[in-house]
Amino acid sequence: MEYPDRGGLTVKPNHDPKLYQTLLENLSDGVIVIGSDGHVQIANSAFCQMFEFDPEEVGGSLFGELFIMFEGFDEFVEIILKAVTDRHSGERQVTSVRIREEPRLLSVTTSYLSTTHPEEAEQTAVVAVISDITEIQELRETELRMAK
Secondary structure, rough: OEOOOOOEEEEEEOOOOOOHHHHHHHHOOEEEEEEEEEEEEOOOOOHHHHHHHHHHHHHHOEHHHHEEEEEHHHHHHHHHHHHHHHHOOEOOOOOEEEEOOOEEEEEEEEEEOOOOOOOHHHHHHEEEEEEOHHHHHHHHHHHHHHOO
């Protein structure tokens, strides 16, 4: 028997937790989960590769400290920290950063995760999905130039 979740996701009871890990690791977008205390709970491979982080060093670290040495990441960090502190959900913003000396355009979608069980209230977190949309934007701009 299957049980529908709030968002229409169908979840089977007694499912294998490795399924979620496999799902996260196979996404091309970066995914990071940050607890209400600001510590990274989950970061997938795409996130670590995008920013050249060692996956072993990301988990458990403070999110803000990960980017302290990066110049020009203030807006990116602010987007995510605002979601953590303000508990906003479902916001999508686009920001510019420089990765490996190249300008990149990142789409950052944040969602606030909470539990319906009061005894688990401290387990709230924010998930951020980060997509590099640089090539898409460049294609759009080229298309617009060609259309003129």
